Amino acid sequence: MVQDNTCYDVTIIGGGPAGLYAAFYSGMRDLKTKVIEHEKELGGKINVYKEKTIWDVGGLPPTNGSQLISQLIDQSSTFRPTIALGEQVVDIQRMNNGLFHITTNKNRNHYSKTIILATGYGILRQAKLNIEGAEVFETSNLHYTVTNLEQFRQKHVVISGGGNSAVDWANELEPMAKSVTVVHRRDQFGGHETFVARMRQSSVDILTPYAIDDVKASPDGCCIEQVTLKHCENEQCHFQETDAVIVNHGYQPDLSFLDHHPLGLQVEERRLRTSPQMETSASGIFAAGDISNHSSSIPLIAGAFTEAGLAVNAAKLYIHPNAARYARVSSHNDRFKTTTV
Ligand SMILES: Cc1cc2nc3c(=O)[nH]c(=O)nc-3n(C[C@H](O)[C@H](O)[C@H](O)COP(=O)(O)OP(=O)(O)OC[C@H]3O[C@@H](n4cnc5c(N)ncnc54)[C@H](O)[C@@H]3O)c2cc1C
Structure with a gap:
């Protein structure tokens, strides 16, 4: 991928359910959006249970993981966000002009007005059987x-x-x-x-x-x-x-880029303390999904969707303080007039 020096309105770190739904919702709010995902495929943790039946996502009949990933990807692409796959974010800095400079392990730079951290518990490394050989x-x-x-x-x-x-x-x-x-x-x-x-x-x-x-x-x-x-x-x-x-002994997630608390991000038990509007302790940086920690957190797919919408709305207000607090009813969006159901 060539270096992309465009400054995005929203850069979403993590392409799991929270990140993918945030990408869709961000497009609905007319924000120029990028997603950076460490893995070579989108879907986040659902990739570890592609064949499992998922029962508890509102409005969906029991669906397997693969199907849900595919539907999430379809929906997230509605407003054609830029997707950077196979890149792990290793640092975030605020530049003198207030914009964010995001660096990845591929030595690529990304620029953004706001960031939504949708990293889950981090990059998943499965706990292995502790038996030699x-x-x-x-x-x-x-x-x-x-x-x-x-x-x-x-x-x-x-x-x-x-x-x-x-x-x-x-x-x-x-x-x-x-x-x-x-x-x-x-x-x-x-x-x-x-x-x-x-x-x-x-x-x-x-x-x-x-x-x-x-x-x-x-x-x-x-x-x-x-x-x-x-x-x-x-x-x-x-x-x-x-x-x-x-x-199935759980995961040893790698969230190491938060170890040095970039921009003073408050990390508690490897999650980010957020307000109910999904604001983190660093202005302009929001969180959604399993990474976020507030009094009503539900670390499930349904919870990730709600938080993604809230984080995008907060990012919109950060960039445009006079904007509406949330998106209009989705069917009013011009983009949907070209989409058949
Ligand atoms: C086995 C299992 C079964 C489950 N079953 C259900 C179920 O039936 N129903 C349900 O509602 N929930 C279920 N869950 C929980 C659900 O999967 C999570 O709540 C959901 O995936 C959280 O989404 P997320 O986007 O916040 O995080 P994730 O899905 O974890 O996605 C985070 C993404 O961020 C990426 N990332 C992390 N760090 C970086 C970085 N530094 N740079 C770039 N990318 C990064 C990761 O690679 C990952 O793709 C299950 C979880 C597991 C483990």
């Missing part, structure tokens, strides 16, 4: 995400973890796998109550408090054929044959 099975049957449910059909699957992902995959795979065993180091699960209850009532075998202690390779060394499951209190071991292991 286990990484060799990542190309065969050790999975950190599920990209193709079909590969588990009629297989014996062991899932390690106790959060939303582990519970969701257990429920998705239970009807199609030969067996599903969930191993978790605590008796309580962190997933949504309804889905935890569904898992408990199903044929999923739940082993708590257990953790995977070792893996045994098949004779040809290419895949895992058995896992050693150790009781977390009495340390008794249980050996289980398996065709596939799915590990």
Whole structure:
């Protein structure tokens, strides 16, 4: 990509649900918009659960992750924002003229009147199974995400973890796998109550408090054929044959560019303190989605959408103090007259 010295009204950092919806809404507010995303594809965290069913986005019937990403991208492109993919923002400075200078790891410079931070918890790095040599099975049957449910059909699957992902995959795979065993180091699960209850009532075998202690390779060394499951209190071991292991131990996100608190941004527990209007402690910088922290935060897709709209409205007022507080009813926008439904 050639250096783009244009000064944008709004630069959105992060191309997940918050960033993509902000890009759409920003266009609706007639703001010249750019999105910078570290990954080579848009969609944010939804990319780690492309095959999972998403039930809780208003107005959408149960939809899988891929479908939602594709619809978000379509919507975000309505007003043709500039998209810079594969660039990690590493610094933000305010120039003498008040504009922001954003630098990325590709040594590119971006210029903007306002910034919306939609970085989620940062660039996602998945927590790996803490067993020496286990990484060799990542190309065969050790999975950190599920990209193709079909590969588990009629297989014996062991899932390690106790959060939303582990519970969701257990429920998705239970009807199609030969067996599903969930191993978790605590008796309580962190997933949504309804889905935890569904898992408990199903044929999923739940082993708590257990953790995977070792893996045994098949004779040809290419895949895992058995896992050693150790009781977390009495340390008794249980050996289980398996065709596939799915590990959902959460993420170790990289939000390092906020470590030195650029422009005095207030970071609390790796999230940004915001006002209800999504203003951060640095004027002209707003936040939306999982990165933001205020008394009504909901770290879910629906929450990200609302906050994206609020952040854009705040950015609009920052640039044009006399502008309307929020966008007119969407159907009034001229752009929609050319869009058929
Ligand atoms: C397994 C799992 C299942 C879930 N299921 C559901 C569900 O069913 N329903 C629901 O509502 N929510 C669900 N969630 C939560 C939902 O995915 C998040 O709330 C949502 O993705 C938050 O969107 P976001 O845009 O704020 O952040 P993200 O989706 O995390 O996107 C942030 C983007 O910013 C990019 N980025 C970060 N730092 C930089 C940087 N320095 N430079 C450039 N780019 C950067 C990242 O690469 C990423 O693409 C689930 C989450 C997980 C992990």
